[in-house]
Amino acid sequence: MKQLTRLSVLAIIVMLLGACEEEVDPGKLGIQDELLVVNSLIAQGRDTVFVQVSMSRPLFGVLPEPGSTDDLVTDAIVTMTNERDNRTATLTYSPERGLYWVRGNDMRIFSGVTYSLRVEAGEHTATARCTVPFPVRLLDVRLVPGEDIEQRVVLGWLDPSNTVNYYGVRALLVNAQGDLYDTAFFDEEEYHSDVTTNGGGFSARGGIFLPNDLQGFDQLVGELISCDENYYLYHRNRNTFTEDDPFSEPGLTHTNIEGGTGIFGAFAVWKRVLTLD
């Protein structure tokens, strides 16, 4: 009987002190936005330029079914202009890809040139500009021993000292059939800038490979992505904020799209191959 009483008291205390979770009517909070979303990443030498145009969707209420493309805007007027020679191309919508596109021959992308993008969709108009960076030579791709039996990939490069530069890195494993596997995650070291340390050597350490992880692969391809500030801020923001972690501090979604959100960024890639034994 005594034990039962104790258990009852404990149960009441736990019940009283326990947190309560419940749904709140979001209607009165007034936190819904409707935005035109424009995304495009351009790079020198690509044979096609793509732009994705969509509308944001509400956070609350019944959501569209997975795979729904109702939010894609298919009848927008999308134009891109090379500001150096003032040449403009209108992009065509491809229903198969869900993207607007133009051939590289009709809109050549050059490093050092600024491009502007304009999207008109119903009552929404969005504009953005970006300048394509020059590629930076990736000097070194290595596998270095870790603390135990593992190996880690290290990329190294020399940062040009006369400009502000932003970088992303990636390393891909390639098998005999030429299939690429992006398994070398760089986590915190995926994006870099030289804002505080202009010039000098840079390096990034990534993925942990156990001996078995490398079997069946012939090459490790390191990629140094020299990117513009918008590309860097947009990706770094996405990379650092974990929405699954309730204690993670949310970051603003970086955007350079005037009149909407999204990204119009530019990059240039330098690859270097390490042949695996």
Next chain:
Amino acid sequence: MARDFPEKNFSLSLEGYYKKSEQVINYKEGASFLVFDDPSSTREVSWEDNVTSGQSWSYGAEFLLQRKYGRFTGWIGYTLSWTEQQFDELNGGNRFYARFDRRHDVSLVGIFKKSERVTFSGTWVYGTGNNFTLPTAQYRPFYDSRGGSIFFSDRYINYYDERNNFRAESYHRLDLSVQLHKQKKRGIRTWEFSLYNSYSRKNPFYYYTDTRYLGNSEEGVLKRITLFPILPSVTYKFQF
């Protein structure tokens, strides 16, 4: 500014304040408390990497009306205040209201001494809700033309327009208690029976967005976590 009115048994005070602080620290965007020593991370994240420094401004006015003597004592307090912060690395460098910026703060306290043996007391507090950063929309992920996905999943991306863009529901509660005193041989014994949050107000602790599955479809919902509904307590005190 303060003044006593002894003939009417109350005092009144009115204060204003302004404070500017430099080198205030705050968590960086994307900072997490849970990955400080994540073994799968390529490098350890120290607390210094999770914070950034900036400046803050606090200003406002406080009003207090107090009854100090007699069988019924207590006070009415009201504070009107603003707290703003600015960090180069947060909110695009723009000034924003701090999480604990509380525009209105009210407290009503009453103590009624019914007899030498019985005292009733009640406290009601009210405060404007805290600020939180919540997404205002969602949009589809974009696939990087260099081959891989920019993002690690196909989940729609939450759009955050501004730091601390959402003001939570207000906080208020009423605490009640009765004290029973008795003179004993070696001192005074007091039993106190009290109710914390007597009308069990579900005050918000934090909010988050979630998805609820409805068969073949999904519904986005806003959830609120609350702590401490009504809490009864008993206290025994002996003064000697």
